Amino acid sequence: MDGTPIFTAVSTSARQLYLLLRCIAFSQRAEVQIDPHGIQFSVEEARVVQGLTFLDKALFSSYSCKLPTTDSDALPTFSISITALLETLQIFGTAEASSSVRNPYGGFSSSYGNAFSTPALALGGTCRITYQEVGAPLTITIQEGSVTTVCDMNTYEVQGSQGDDGGVPLDRSKLCMKAIMRSTWLSDAIAELSGMNPTVLVVNVSKRSAPYFSLEGDGGPFGNSTVDFTSESKNDSTPSEARVKRQPIVTETFVVNAPAGSHGRIRQRYKFDMIKRASRAMASATKVSIRQDEQGVLSLQFMVDLGDGGSGSRGDESAALNAPPNPANVAYVEFRFVPLLDEEETESEGQTEDEEIEEQDLDLSP
Structure with a gap:
């Protein structure tokens, strides 16, 4: 070794790193x-x-990464304390943005807007991540003005690496459902339930047949509730055409x-408390891709806007949502959930459909 770290990155x-990692910090x-x-961080x-x-x-x-061998495509996976990492990243404090204005695109989500805009970030502070060699501590250096903080975080060997798809595998070749929508709609629905x-x-x-897409909350002490995403709006002059x-x-x-x-309908059950683990990602994201494979594994993949406020106008945001994502301006946070298998629910409505799932996807993989 010539003393040069095998990995160095500067943000x-x-x-921004703090707010992204906080979305998945539901375990230590x-x-x-x-x-x-x-x-890639996986929890x-x-x-x-x-x-x-x-x-x-x-x-x-x-960004610099030196692989240990010519035939390897990544450094050996290791684990760290994400709790300690978040404490380090926010050592100079994080200003939270709050707003109770109504989202002009629907719903009352208090998180409307860019979670990474200037008011939310109190911009300032750079982060340098250094990994000297395999098994060495992960060094985080935070600098703001003339103040510098250095933290060496212990790294731990991973037994049986989870691989690219992680511990909860999603079979992308056998998707049975896919929907892309504004994350605000999903966030408001979960909050309502x-x-x-x-x-x-x-x-x-x-x-x-209707309901085409609905979310149902069952088993609560106050009764059950349903949020139905209908195929027509109250202002539709020709509702029959909308239903088509x-x-x-x-x-x-x-x-x-x-x-x-x-029989053409899919009903799958998930533990509600586990779905709520994705609440912070729902609040920060612009879009969400909802996917489900034939085994019932549910994937919620969130596209988070990292814009600097230049796209702050609401009209510009609408255009940005329909434009191809720029890797320098967005990041992806994904949650995967294993279904409950204690009860199977099916309904006999219509025939089995043969529509192909398009490969138009929001992928975490580079």
Whole structure:
């Protein structure tokens, strides 16, 4: 070794890293995988819920990764305390933005706007991440003005690395449902269902008959509740034509490929408390891609806008949502959930559909 670290990355905003990692900090430990394209952090709980975020190299002002061998594509995976990492990243304090204004795109989400805009970040402070060699501590250097803080974080060997797809595998080749929508709509729906304190979330979708897409909260002490994403608005002058679309108006992509034997409708149950682990990501994201494979694994993949406020006007944001994402301006946070298998619910409505799931995707992989 010539003394040069095998990995070094510099970010001009420690607070961006903090807010992204905070989205998945529902457990104390995180697995870290570093490769020439970026850094992936993975957190899981009880093998039933997993949170991942991929920090693309484009998010850093400088990025250097030296692989140990020519035939390796990533550094060996290790784990760290994500709790300690967050404490380090916010050592100079983080200003929180709050707003109670109504979201002009629907709902009353208090998180409307760019979570990474200037008021939210109190811009300032750079972060340097250094990994000297395999097994060495991960060094975090935070500098703001003339003040510098250095933290050496212990790294731990991972037994049986989870791999690219992590501990909760999603079979992308056998997706049976996919929807892309504004994250605000999903966040408001989960908040609405939370009022009844349910124990189970039921995802109910179909392309043949209503409800086409609904979320149901079951098992709560105050009763059950349902949020139905309808295919028509109250202002539709021709509701019959809207129904022909068979797509909720809040979705820009909605594809259902119900497996054989499901009779065209898919109902899958998940533990509600686990879904709430994604609340911070829902509040920070601009878009969400909702996917479900044939085994019932649910993926919520959030696209988080890292803009500097230049796209702050609401009209510009609408245009940005329909434009191809720029790796330097966005990051992705994904949650995967294992379904509850104690009760299977199916409904006989229509025939099995043969629609193909398009590969138009928001992928964490570089």
